[in-house]
Amino acid sequence: MFKAQYRKDDNMTTHLGSKRLPQALIVGVKKGGTRAVLEFIRVHPEVRAVGTEPHFFDRHYERGLEWYRSLMPRTLSSQITMEKTPSYFVTKEAPRRIFNMSRDTKLIVVVRNPVTRAISDYTQTLSKKPDIPTFEGLSFQNRSLGLVDTSWNAIRIGMYVVHLQNWLQYFPLSQIHFVSGEKLITDPAGEMGKVQDFLGIKRVITDKHFYFNKTKGFPCLKKTESSTLPRCLGKSKGRTHVQIDPEVIEQLRDFYRPYNIKFYETVGQDFRWE
Ligand code: A3P
Numbered sequence: 388m389f390k391a392q393y394r395k396d397d398n399m400t401t402h403l404g405s406k407r408l409p410q411a412l413i414v415g416v417k418k419g420g421t422r423a424v425l426e427f428i429r430v431h432p433e434v435r436a437v438g439t440e441p442h443f444f445d446r447h448y449e450r451g452l453e454w455y456r457s458l459m460p461r462t463l464s465s466q467i468t469m470e471k472t473p474s475y476f477v478t479k480e481a482p483r484r485i486f487n488m489s490r491d492t493k494l495i496v497v498v499r500n501p502v503t504r505a506i507s508d509y510t511q512t513l514s515k516k517p518d519i520p521t522f523e524g525l526s527f528q529n530r531s532l533g534l535v536d537t538s539w540n541a542i543r544i545g546m547y548v549v550h551l552q553n554w555l556q557y558f559p560l561s562q563i564h565f566v567s568g569e570k571l572i573t574d575p576a577g578e579m580g581k582v583q584d585f586l587g588i589k590r591v592i593t594d595k596h597f598y599f600n601k602t603k604g605f606p607c608l609k610k611t612e613s614s615t616l617p618r619c620l621g622k623s624k625g626r627t628h629v630q631i632d633p634e635v636i637e638q639l640r641d642f643y644r645p646y647n648i649k650f651y652e653t654v655g656q657d658f659r660w661e
Pocket of ligand 1: 507625626
């Protein structure tokens with residue numbers, strides 16, 4: 388009877404393939420919809436992905452590329468290896484480090500209205516640390532002067548064009564694909580179609596893969612990479628947001644407007660965050 392042979396050495400090629408460094412990365416942004424893109428793309432037979440966030444290019448870089456490679460799933464040479472770590476997008480050293488791994492790395496960034504993103508980020512933190520100050524309190528250095536606190540991560544992450552400039556020092560725009568976090572919810576198949584084109588793989592993931600789950604309030608997969616059962620993302624994805632003072636929302640919209648416009652101009656895409 389056929390018996391699978393597993394080898395200890397990660398470098399070895401077996402009939403299951405070998406562990407390769409990723410050719411494509413979802414580098415951001417936190418709370419943009421990165422888990423959804425990873426879970427949707429890994430349904431594709433030509434894609435294999437790491438489930439957890441490796442944080443190699445920000446937290447664990449000193450462990451070296453061999454350590455990183457050992458985390459990867461085995462793939463056939465025809466398959467693309469992927470991982471997602473949303474903090475890479477705002478890590479100063481990440482573009483250079485990824486470039487040094489391979490200048491051909493394809494980069495995916497899921498972006499979302501920065502005000503909604505900030506509220507989503509805050510909602511997540513609050514669920515873990517209920518004692519933190521209010522969103523309104525953390526957002527400003529001086530609220531009456533409308534001075535936004537750009538050192539607060541929840542605000543800083545949404546200044547997309549600022550971070551993007553670091554990436555453009557190393558990668559051409561053609562190597563970076565931006566997914567609209569909003570369209571990912573209203574038209575997942577359309578957004579995933581563009582992701583597949585960008586990765587240079589056949590459009591296998593289509594409308595047929597999704598259904599709208601009314602209870603969840605989000606699109607879900609009819610089947611996954613490992614199961615034929617339908618599956619929605621977990622409870623931490625698609626949370627009800629904390630109510631924020633509408634005046635504060637307006638102030639933050641004003642704050643982000645110039646950054647958004649510059650971002651649209653730089654990437655040549657209008658995300659319509661108004
Ligand atoms: P909210 O929880 O604020 O709604 P990330 O995976 O990058 O942390 O992003 C989380 C966000 O993904 C969620 O933020 C949610 O809006 C969004 N999202 C996009 N498509 C989704 C889907 N099909 N199911 C659940 N959440 C989805």
